[in-house]
Amino acid sequence: MTAADLETVYEALAKQLDAIAQDKRDLFLAKLVLLLSHDLDDASQVLSRIRESAANIDV
Amino acid sequence: MRPAGRSDTDSLYFDYPHFDPPAERDALSDPVPVAIVGAGPVGMTAALALAHEGVRSVLLDAKDTFNDGSRAICISRSSYQILERLGVLAPFLEKSLPWTTGRSFYRGQQILEFEMPDGLSEKFRPMYNIEQQYIEQFLWQAIDREPLIDARWQSRVTGVEDTDDGVMLTVEDLLDRYHMKADWLLAADGARSTIRGLRGLRLKGENHEGRYVIADVQMNHDYPTIRRALFDPDCRRGGTVLVHRQPDNIWRIDYQLRDGEDASDAIREEAVRASVASVLDEIGHSGDWDLEWWSVYSANTLALDDYRDGRIFFIGDSAHIVPIFGVRGLNNGLADASNIAWKLAWVMQGRANAALLDSYTPERRGATLDVFANASKSARFMAPPTAGWQLMRDAALNLALSHPFAGTLANPRQMSPYTYADSPVIAPDDPAFSHGPVPGAPLPGTRVGDGFLSDCLGDGFSLITFDGALERHLDDLDLTIVSLPPASDAAARLAATSSSAYLVCPDAHIAARWAEATPKAVRDAFTLAIAGDTT
Numbered sequence: 001m002t003a004a005d006l007e008t009v010y011e012a013l014a015k016q017l018d019a020i021a022q023d024k025r026d027l028f029l030a031k032l033v034l035l036l037s038h039d040l041d042d043a044s045q046v047l048s049r050i051r052e053s054a055a056n057i058d059v
Numbered sequence: 060m061r062p063a064g065r066s067d068t069d070s071l072y073f074d075y076p077h078f079d080p081p082a083e084r085d086a087l088s089d090p091v092p093v094a095i096v097g098a099g100p101v102g103m104t105a106a107l108a109l110a111h112e113g114v115r116s117v118l119l120d121a122k123d124t125f126n127d128g129s130r131a132i133c134i135s136r137s138s139y140q141i142l143e144r145l146g147v148l149a150p151f152l153e154k155s156l157p158w159t160t161g162r163s164f165y166r167g168q169q170i171l172e173f174e175m176p177d178g179l180s181e182k183f184r185p186m187y188n189i190e191q192q193y194i195e196q197f198l199w200q201a202i203d204r205e206p207l208i209d210a211r212w213q214s215r216v217t218g219v220e221d222t223d224d225g226v227m228l229t230v231e232d233l234l235d236r237y238h239m240k241a242d243w244l245l246a247a248d249g250a251r252s253t254i255r256g257l258r259g260l261r262l263k264g265e266n267h268e269g270r271y272v273i274a275d276v277q278m279n280h281d282y283p284t285i286r287r288a289l290f291d292p293d294c295r296r297g298g299t300v301l302v303h304r305q306p307d308n309i310w311r312i313d314y315q316l317r318d319g320e321d322a323s324d325a326i327r328e329e330a331v332r333a334s335v336a337s338v339l340d341e342i343g344h345s346g347d348w349d350l351e352w353w354s355v356y357s358a359n360t361l362a363l364d365d366y367r368d369g370r371i372f373f374i375g376d377s378a379h380i381v382p383i384f385g386v387r388g389l390n391n392g393l394a395d396a397s398n399i400a401w402k403l404a405w406v407m408q409g410r411a412n413a414a415l416l417d418s419y420t421p422e423r424r425g426a427t428l429d430v431f432a433n434a435s436k437s438a439r440f441m442a443p444p445t446a447g448w449q450l451m452r453d454a455a456l457n458l459a460l461s462h463p464f465a466g467t468l469a470n471p472r473q474m475s476p477y478t479y480a481d482s483p484v485i486a487p488d489d490p491a492f493s494h495g496p497v498p499g500a501p502l503p504g505t506r507v508g509d510g511f512l513s514d515c516l517g518d519g520f521s522l523i524t525f526d527g528a529l530e531r532h533l534d535d536l537d538l539t540i541v542s543l544p545p546a547s548d549a550a551a552r553l554a555a556t557s558s559s560a561y562l563v564c565p566d567a568h569i570a571a572r573w574a575e576a577t578p579k580a581v582r583d584a585f586t587l588a589i590a591g592d593t594t
């Protein structure tokens with residue numbers, strides 16, 4: 001993924017999050033993760049990404 | 060519970076029998092080889108399984124009739140295999156409703172349709188729905204004509220003491236209080252087991268989130284025998300509802316109480332009627348309905364550490380409580396009964412070593428723990444215990460509206476047969492096999508001629524071979540030889556060549572298998588399967 005592509009995704013996600021009611025954002029993100037995991041088709045990679053994303057969360 | 064004005068046994072469709080205490084009283088205190096406490100479905104099955112092996116038993120129950128209301132309604136293929144081996148299946152097949160399909164809905168939209176494993180190689184369907192009263196009635200009819208079973212109703216066991224070579228029971232009925240010696244005791248006295256209490260034993264495990272009301276209603280409702288699960292339906296936001304069809308136009312409505320909903324309030328008749336009416340509205344039933352019976356339960360996974368205590372074996376709900384939406388409560392208990400019955404009989408008859416009895420706990424408790432693992436998954440999906448589980452559950456259901464793959468997370472997986480993995484009497488697998496069923500697994504279904512492989516098995520151990528030479532060296536062993544052609548459906552299913560063989564236990568689990576069988580290997584595995592030499 002190019003830097004430009006990453007930026008496109010970043011912006012789309014920000015806009016979509018703003019378009020969704022605050023109390024539904026968790027639901028939206030969880031759906032997105034399930035869907036992308038299905039596309040990725042690699043459970044062990046998803047598991048390590050879950051661990052990595054949890055790092056530094058309280059910084 | 061039943062509607063106001065109707066007694067516990069005043070059913071819309073079932074005539075409860077009434078049983079008196081024993082009239083013949085001379086021999087009540089005579090010693091017996093096996094006593095069974097509890098004539099629920101598990102105790103009755105154990106008595107029939109012992110009689111099938113030629114063992115006499117006394118079956119004691121405190122009540123004067125069957126269990127009130129229909130509790131367990133889903134009977135699995137493996138249970139039908141057990142009932143068939145006992146020769147009591149015919150009335151079950153006639154009465155029950157077979158099913159293979161489940162449908163799950165989220166907010167009124169179908170998100171999943173699943174099929175349980177089935178096919179032409181299977182003699183029975185994966186599941187059958189039948190009310191528990193009929194289960195008990197059909198078992199009772201077989202017991203009533205079985206001279207080896209002495210059934211005593213209104214006979215409560217109130218004491219049990221160890222003796223040198225058995226137990227001494229105290230039994231109370233309306234007329235008397237007497238003692239009876241038994242060489243062996245099967246405690247089939249249910250979730251609140253007296254025997255468990257008398258022995259100072261406790262169930263251990265977890266209580267899960269979620270309390271459910273089960274209500275049976277009678278109505279003319281046009282829907283096939285398909286399990287319906289309604290997640291977050293309009294009639295019960297935040298909760299889960301299950302709907303099952305039973306014979307006699309009876310429908311099981313099983314709904315989850317909300318957090319903070321008071322259980323004692325929720326089981327008042329008016330509250331149950333209102334909740335049921337809203338479920339029926341949701342599933343599009345607008346006609347009349349009658350309320351038959353209801354009850355409340357929570358999802359527990361509880362078991363004894365050891366199902367054996369000296370000469371006492373715990374079978375059924377006395378040994379384990381499992382969440383009922385796994386539909387394993389009763390099915391697991393029937394497998395307990397079948398497992399201990401043949402082992403006890405073989406040991407009592409000197410056909411197996413006493414150590415065989417120590418395989419009961421690892422095999423059957425192992426099966427319970429497997430149910431716990433599956434049921435805990437279902438429980439977390441049906442009633443998410445924390446915010447994290449709730450969010451992921453809702454995400455899966457919501458995603459399933461547009462992407463069906465996510466709906467598979469709602470599959471309750473009720474039908475995975477259990478493999479006895481940690482049994483001291485099951486041989487390790489032959490590494491030469493790359494597929495086919497492993498030792499400890501139930502023998503799979505496959506066709507043989509016009510029938511099925513299970514029809515070919517003997518009453519005791521069976522050796523399945525694909526080559527006439529092997530059995531000539533084994534005719535001294537206490538087993539039935541089943542010779543099958545090497546080019547057959549069965550051989551393919553068992554990954555067998557002409558020199559392969561399978562040793563099968565009396566309960567149709569595989570004891571050992573060989574890609575290249577030798578008489579010595581068969582002999583060794585048979586000795587292991589009966590826990591050592593008996594000579």
Ligand SMILES: Cc1cc2nc3c(=O)[nH]c(=O)nc-3n(C[C@H](O)[C@H](O)[C@H](O)COP(=O)(O)OP(=O)(O)OC[C@H]3O[C@@H](n4cnc5c(N)ncnc54)[C@H](O)[C@@H]3O)c2cc1C
Nearest residue numbers: 097099100101120121130131216248249253375376388389
């Ligand atoms: C309200 C309720 C709803 C249920 N719903 C479902 C369901 O939907 N699906 C499912 O799979 N399972 C369900 N179950 C569980 C299922 O009914 C049990 O797994 C099954 O009945 C267990 O059979 P059992 O023979 O081990 O015990 P039980 O059926 O409980 O039988 C025990 C017997 O022992 C007798 N007894 C007890 N103490 C003594 C004593 N001291 N002396 C003599 N006799 C004694 C009792 O009278 C009783 O007849 C439900 C259970 C309950 C209570």
